[in-house]
Amino acid sequence: MLDKNTVEGLFRQHYGKMINLACTLLADDAEAQDVVQDVFTRLMRHDYQMAADKVEGYLMTAVRHRCLNAIRQKNVRQRVKELLPIDDTDDLQPVEQQVAQLEQIHAFVDTRLKEPYRSIFNLRFDQDMTLKEIATRLGMSTSAVYKYLNQAIQRIRIQFNND
Amino acid sequence: METNDNINLLLEMIDNPDSYSEQEIQDIINRDDETRETYRQLVRARRAGRHHHASSRPVDVDTAWQRFEQGHFALPERRNPWLKVAAAVAGILLLSGIAWAASLAVRHVVDGASTSPVPVSAPSPARDGMALGQPTAGDTNSNGMMEVTFDNVPLDSMLGEIADHYGMAVEFRNSQARQLRFHFVWDKGDGLEKVVDDINHFESVDIEQTGNRLIVR
Numbered sequence: 180m181l182d183k184n185t186v187e188g189l190f191r192q193h194y195g196k197m198i199n200l201a202c203t204l205l206a207d208d209a210e211a212q213d214v215v216q217d218v219f220t221r222l223m224r225h226d227y228q229m230a231a232d233k234v235e236g237y238l239m240t241a242v243r244h245r246c247l248n249a250i251r252q253k254n255v256r257q258r259v260k261e262l263l264p265i266d267d268t269d270d271l272q273p274v275e276q277q278v279a280q281l282e283q284i285h286a287f288v289d290t291r292l293k294e295p296y297r298s299i300f301n302l303r304f305d306q307d308m309t310l311k312e313i314a315t316r317l318g319m320s321t322s323a324v325y326k327y328l329n330q331a332i333q334r335i336r337i338q339f340n341n342d
Numbered sequence: 343m344e345t346n347d348n349i350n351l352l353l354e355m356i357d358n359p360d361s362y363s364e365q366e367i368q369d370i371i372n373r374d375d376e377t378r379e380t381y382r383q384l385v386r387a388r389r390a391g392r393h394h395h396a397s398s399r400p401v402d403v404d405t406a407w408q409r410f411e412q413g414h415f416a417l418p419e420r421r422n423p424w425l426k427v428a429a430a431v432a433g434i435l436l437l438s439g440i441a442w443a444a445s446l447a448v449r450h451v452v453d454g455a456s457t458s459p460v461p462v463s464a465p466s467p468a469r470d471g472m473a474l475g476q477p478t479a480g481d482t483n484s485n486g487m488m489e490v491t492f493d494n495v496p497l498d499s500m501l502g503e504i505a506d507h508y509g510m511a512v513e514f515r516n517s518q519a520r521q522l523r524f525h526f527v528w529d530k531g532d533g534l535e536k537v538v539d540d541i542n543h544f545e546s547v548d549i550e551q552t553g554n555r556l557i558v559r
Contacts, residue, residue, distance in 0.1 A: 183411075183415050186410075186414075187407060187411075190403070190406075190407050190410060191403055191407065194401065194403050194406055194407070195401040195403065198396070198401060198406070199393070199396045199397055199401070202392055202393075202395075202396040203389050203392045203393040203396055204389065206388075206392070212406065212409075215406070216406075216409065216410055216413070219410055220410075220413075220414065221503055221506060223414060224490065224503075240509075241506055244505070244506060244511055245502070245506075247511055248502060248511065248512055251512075251513055251514070252514070254364060255364050255367050255368055256359045256360070256362070256364055256367055259355070259356055259359045259367055259371075260359050262356065262384055262385055262388035263385065264382065264385045265368075265371060265381070266382075267511075268382060269382065269385070269386065278393065280386070281386065281389050281390040281393045282390070282393065282394075284386060284387060284390040285390045285391070285393070285394045288387075288390075300387065301391075303387075304384075304387040304388045304390065304391040305391040305394065305395070307388075307391075309357045310353060310354075310357050311357065325350050325353050325354075328353060329346070329349050329350065329353065329380075332380055332383050332384065332387065333380075335383060335386075335387065336379065336380070336383050339386075
C-alpha cells in the first residue's frame with residue numbers, strides 16, 4: 180500500500196488532468212470527481228513499483244475505464260439526455276488522441292464555422308440548450324435551427340472523418 | 343432526403359428523450375449508418391464543449407485532496423479534549439473486551455476436559471476494526487505478489503478493481519449481480535483466466551471474458 184506522502188504527491192501532480200478528462204467524458208461534475216477519487220483509492224492499494232513515466236498514462240487510462248463503466252451503467256435514455264456515447268467506438272482510441280480531436284473540433288467551430296452555424300452549435304453543445312430554446316433565443320423557427328445544426332454537424336463530420 | 347429526415351428525427355429525439363421508449367431511442371440512433379455516425383458526432387461535439395469548459399476553469403486540488411485525505415487517512419488530532427477521553431474509554435473497553443473474550447476462550451478449553459490450557463489468540467483489534475466492504479491489502483504469497491482480500495465487497499467494486507489491474511473493462515448484463523457481495527482473496531500474481539474461474543465458482547455469478555471485456559451475466 181502506498182504511503183500518504185507518495186499518494187499526496189501523485190494526487191497533486193496528476194489531479195488536474197484527470198478531473199479534466201473525467202469532466203469531459205461524463206456529463207456530471209460530481210460523478211467525475213467520484214471517478215477520480217476512486218482511481219486514487221485503487222492506486223493507493225497498489226503494492227508494486229511503477230516507473231515514473233508510466234504513472235500518468237496509467238492514471239489517465241484508469242480514469243477513462245472508470246468513466247466508461249459509469250456510462251455503461253446508465254440506460255440508453257439517460258445517455259442520450261447527457262449526450263453520452265451508446266457504444267465504445269471513440270473510447271477505444273488512445274486518450275491523448277481522443278482529447279486532441281476534441282480540441283481540434285472546438286478550434287474548428289471557433290475559427291471555421293460562420294454565423295449562425297457557430298452560435299447554434301455553441302448554444303447546443305457548450306451551453307446545453309435545446310433546439311427549441313435556441314430557436315426562441317435567436318428568433319428563428321425550430322426547423323431552421325435543425326437545418327443549421329445538421330449542416331454544422333455534417334461539416335465537422337467531413338473534417339474529422341474517422342472512418 | 344430520407345437520411346435528412348432520420349437526422350432531423352434524431353435531433354428532435356435528443357431534445358425530448360422522455361417522449362420515446364428505450365427501444366425507440368435505439369432504433370432512431372441506429373436507423374442507418376449516417377444517423378449513427380451523426381449521433382457519435384453529437385457526442386464528440388458535446389465532449390468538445392465540456393473539455394473546453396473543464397480546461398478553462400481553475401482546478402481546486404486542495405479541496406479534492408482534503409476530501410480524499412478525510413476518506414483514507416487519519417486526520418491530525420482534534421483539539422477537543424473530550425474526544426481524547428472518549429477515545430481512551432473506547433480503547434479501554436475494547437482491550438477489556440478482548441481480554442474477557444480471551445479468558446472465556448481459555449476457560450472454555452480448560453472446561454472442555456483438557457488439563458493443559460491451549461493458548462488462544464485474542465482477535466486482532468486492527469483486523470476487527472476493519473470496515474466491512476473494504477478490500478484490504480494482505481500478505482505476499484510465495485511469488486512475492488500481493489494478495490488482496492475483498493471482505494463483503496459488492497461484485498461491482500471488486501470486479502472493477504480486478505479488471506483495472508488486468509486492463510479490462512466490465513460490462514454488467516445482469517444488473518442484479520452488481521450488488522452481490524463476496525469474500526474473495528485475489529492473488530494478483532494469478533492470470534486473469536484463473537481469477538475469473540475462481541469467481542465463477544460462486545454459484546450466483548457467471549463472468550465471461552470476451553476480448554478486453556469481462557461480461558457479467
